[in-house]
Amino acid sequence: MKTLALIDESKPGSEKGPTNIQRRTVIGGALLALLSSPGRVMAQGPAVAVPNESFVLLLKGVYKPVDHAPNLGLSTVNLNDGSYSKTLIYPVSGIPGNTNVNKAIGDFYVQFTGSLCAYHVPGGSFSMRFTGQDTQLNPDGQGGNFLDGTFELTILEGTGIYRSFAGGHNHMVDHLHLLADGSADEYCFCNISRA
Secondary structure (H helix, E strand, C coil), X not given: CHHHHHECCCCCCCECHHHHHHHHHHXXXXXXXXXXXXXXXXXXXXXXXXXXXXXXXXXXXXEEECCCCCCCCCCCCCCCCCCEEEEEEEEEECCCCCCCCCCCCEEEEEECCCCEEEEEECCEEEEEEEEEEEEEEEECCCCCEXXXXXXXXXXXXXXXXXXXXXXXXXXXXXXXXXXXXXXXXXXXXXXXXXX
């Protein structure tokens, strides 16, 4: 058996000189190959891939107040000032990371009484300012309303792989259900582009 030629089992810890160096070279090479294999890169790759010139996200779910937000590295928003609510972000097209449209990939933070919002998704974060809207309020027949229409936003800043989107644009197509109990249930497509 070749293993016996490399290690003298009668003396624990005893290894023969030249074959020990060869074995270390083989083990080191195998470890290097394992760490740089495509499978390992693929596991980490989506979070560092650069997004397309434009991509689409879906904001979906009931908004909850933000009690304690993570530091997203954005200087234009203060997510812990008590004015933000959040809901989930789902992938639609063009964004790196999970492509399962049924699995949330991040969080969306918005001021209902202000003009700022922030997205936290795989690879970084970005903040935006609402600059225009074309919406209408329609009763839901149960004491609430649907806010339907579009919003225009300017991207203020980005971190990570989204830095190059600063100065870009977001065209939102929104169907926000403002329920009678005061909660808000979001369903909004965000068409985000560099220009």
